[in-house]
Amino acid sequence: MQTSIDPDEVAKFEAMAAEWWDPAGKFKPLHMMNPCRLEFINAQIAEKFGRDITKPLPFQGLRILDIGCGGGLLSEPMARLGAEIIGADASKGTLPVARIHAEQMGLTIDYRHASAEELGAAGEKFDVVLNMEVVEHVAQPLEYLTSCQALLKSGGLMLTSTINRNPKSYMVAIVGAEQIMRWLPKGTHEFDKFITPSELETMIGQAGLQVTGQTGFVFNPFGWSWSLSNRDLSVNYAIAAVKP
Amino acid sequence: MATKTKFDIIVIGAGPAGLGFAKALAGTGLDIAIIEAQSKAVLMAPPEDGRDIALTHTSEKIMADMGMWAHIPDNQVGTIRDAKVINGQSPFALHFDSQGSGADYLGRIVPNHLIRHAAYQVVQDQADLTLLCDSEVTSVETDNTGGRVGLKDGTELHAALVIAADSRFSTTRRKMGIAANSLDFGRVVIVCEMEHELPHNDTAFECFHYDQTLAILPMYGKKSSVVVTLPSVQAEGATNMDGDAFAADISARFGDQLGAMKLVTKRHAYPLVGVLARQFVATRFALIGDAAVGMHPVTAHGYNLGLSGAVLLAGEVRDALQNGRDIADMAGLKRYEVGHRKNVLPLYHGTNALVRLFTNNTMPGKLMRDVALRIGSLLPPVKSRILRQLTHIENHVR
Numbered sequence: 001m002q003t004s005i006d007p008d009e010v011a012k013f014e015a016m017a018a019e020w021w022d023p024a025g026k027f028k029p030l031h032m033m034n035p036c037r038l039e040f041i042n043a044q045i046a047e048k049f050g051r052d053i054t055k056p057l058p059f060q061g062l063r064i065l066d067i068g069c070g071g072g073l074l075s076e077p078m079a080r081l082g083a084e085i086i087g088a089d090a091s092k093g094t095l096p097v098a099r100i101h102a103e104q105m106g107l108t109i110d111y112r113h114a115s116a117e118e119l120g121a122a123g124e125k126f127d128v129v130l131n132m133e134v135v136e137h138v139a140q141p142l143e144y145l146t147s148c149q150a151l152l153k154s155g156g157l158m159l160t161s162t163i164n165r166n167p168k169s170y171m172v173a174i175v176g177a178e179q180i181m182r183w184l185p186k187g188t189h190e191f192d193k194f195i196t197p198s199e200l201e202t203m204i205g206q207a208g209l210q211v212t213g214q215t216g217f218v219f220n221p222f223g224w225s226w227s228l229s230n231r232d233l234s235v236n237y238a239i240a241a242v243k244p
Numbered sequence: 245m246a247t248k249t250k251f252d253i254i255v256i257g258a259g260p261a262g263l264g265f266a267k268a269l270a271g272t273g274l275d276i277a278i279i280e281a282q283s284k285a286v287l288m289a290p291p292e293d294g295r296d297i298a299l300t301h302t303s304e305k306i307m308a309d310m311g312m313w314a315h316i317p318d319n320q321v322g323t324i325r326d327a328k329v330i331n332g333q334s335p336f337a338l339h340f341d342s343q344g345s346g347a348d349y350l351g352r353i354v355p356n357h358l359i360r361h362a363a364y365q366v367v368q369d370q371a372d373l374t375l376l377c378d379s380e381v382t383s384v385e386t387d388n389t390g391g392r393v394g395l396k397d398g399t400e401l402h403a404a405l406v407i408a409a410d411s412r413f414s415t416t417r418r419k420m421g422i423a424a425n426s427l428d429f430g431r432v433v434i435v436c437e438m439e440h441e442l443p444h445n446d447t448a449f450e451c452f453h454y455d456q457t458l459a460i461l462p463m464y465g466k467k468s469s470v471v472v473t474l475p476s477v478q479a480e481g482a483t484n485m486d487g488d489a490f491a492a493d494i495s496a497r498f499g500d501q502l503g504a505m506k507l508v509t510k511r512h513a514y515p516l517v518g519v520l521a522r523q524f525v526a527t528r529f530a531l532i533g534d535a536a537v538g539m540h541p542v543t544a545h546g547y548n549l550g551l552s553g554a555v556l557l558a559g560e561v562r563d564a565l566q567n568g569r570d571i572a573d574m575a576g577l578k579r580y581e582v583g584h585r586k587n588v589l590p591l592y593h594g595t596n597a598l599v600r601l602f603t604n605n606t607m608p609g610k611l612m613r614d615v616a617l618r619i620g621s622l623l624p625p626v627k628s629r630i631l632r633q634l635t636h637i638e639n640h641v642r
Binding site: 018021022023024031035038039042053054056076077078079080081104105 | 272273388389390404565566567568569570573574575
């Protein structure tokens with residue numbers, strides 16, 4: 001923990017936090033997708049751990065890791081739902097943003113600059129690992145997933161989302177999102193790193209987890225909104241897996 | 245001075261929309277403050293104000309779910325089973341009855357002060373609810389991190405979400421810089437209650453005369469709520485004229501169909517201004533009730549829209565809460581805005597058009613409404629559409 005922060009730095013990070021969390025700002029695509037991701041995550045956790053989502057603080061007592069937490073778009077909801085949440089990001093830049101925003105929201109979240117490997121080396125264990133939109137950015141997906149697996153308690157749940165690799169996902173995620181809509185900076189995604197559902201399932205299995213479910217996140221250009229689909233995993237999708 | 249200054253939600257205005265919104269969030273654990281200019285004594289025992297509210301089936305159900313209905317004595321509830329629209333001296337009348345609407349009545353009529361009383365009764369012991377009466381709001385500000393409401397006594401309150409429910413003349417709306425279209429009808433509405441010799445048979449009359457409109461709404465027993473709109477210049481005369489003469493005049497206007505009539509309350513006069521806010525939401529802020537849309541009373545949608553809007557917004561807040569989202573999350577606020585505007589816009593503009601049509605004294609205007617009434621009485625789809633709007637039967641809130 002820093003003991004004294006330069007006030008100019010704080011102002012800079014406050015401005016960045018405002019930008020990060022502006023639903024119409026730079027991270028608009030993430031904000032648009034987030035309710036859909038949350039619906040999936042909340043339902044999976046509630047089902048796995050027998051929690052009633054209509055009650056206050058349904059995730060109390062669960063220790064959750066949000067890996068690749070960015071500004072905290074998933075960490076904050078988990079904290080609101082009562083979980084003990086650790087947000088980890090390998091990039092140092094967004095952590096102060098996430099910390100400032102959580103403080104503004106009055107939420108307690110333990111944000112750390114750490115990789116999955118480093119958390120594992122520190123002996124951290126979790127009931128749930130949220131592994132959303134990370135695996136398509138790492139150099140060695142299987143090694144990475146294995147490190148994540150090691151962070152789970154026995155019976156723990158890992159939710160992994162990524163982007164499928166096919167002509168449609170190329171058109172949507174790269175041509176559409178980066179080149180036409182400019183929702184994401186060019187080069188955010190590399191097509192070759194996209195992963196098909198069967199490849200991801202295989203790797204998750206090799207990492208030592210059992211796949212329990214899969215869901216597509218589908219963008220509807222007419223309703224301009226995201227929804228969950230059991231069948232359409234053609235672009236964005238997620239896989240749920242448990243540690244035996 | 246308020247001792248507690250941090251809340252989840254601050255609601256400005258303890259009218260039906262504000263109290264209804266707070267009640268709809270009971271049991272969520274959200275910490276809610278309601279700021280009200282009037283005293284607690286007035287909220288506990290609101291004075292009779294001459295206004296009687298026409299309630300749709302949807303509103304009745306919401307009020308029952310909230311426990312409000314149980315606080316309204318049965319012998320104060322009027323029932324509308326039939327409605328007749330009469331155009332001046334023309335013989336063509338639009339006739340609505342509950343046959344064919346799928347319900348055995350069109351709506352209810354309840355005195356406003358009893359609704360206000362019931363609304364207070366159901367929130368007075370609500371956990372996590374702080375009612376700050378005799379309080380005047382001096383400043384309202386919101387940004388990405390929260391909302392701040394300044395009170396006249398110097399207190400500054402903080403909340404994640406600020407709701408304005410402070411009437412169609414909302415000063416909070418103005419303080420937030422939200423523009424509103426307002427339409428001054430140049431008319432005054434006079435409301436009162438009258439007893440009459442003959443039973444009303446649960447029939448409401450809407451009479452459109454040359455420069456005036458008259459609504460007679462069936463209350464419990466041989467009593468009706470009388471709503472007269474007339475040009476502002478005539479209002480003082482009508483309010484101050486002898487009560488018996490006034491009653492005789494009203495009776496004559498719709499052919500003495502209820503026999504001799506007698507004024508049993510004061511006459512209350514209100515200026516007629518329709519208001520529609522350009523937007524219903526802003527950062528960590530939303531308008532509900534008349535602050536969002538203030539309707540012309542002739543089609544009796546105001547209270548019903550206020551209540552359904554409050555429930556709609558509360559539903560979005562609950563949804564955000566259950567999913568761990570920020571309760572003031574813009575996506576949820578926007579869904580409320582889109583949903584409520586969809587309900588409100590046709591009624592707001594439709595009512596205004598109707599009022600313009602029926603207060604138009606030119607020959608083409610009279611002709612037009614004869615045609616409209618004729619078409620309306622001949623074509624079932626037109627009627628059933630109006631009937632659905634009156635009863636809101638198909639429009640139950642989720």
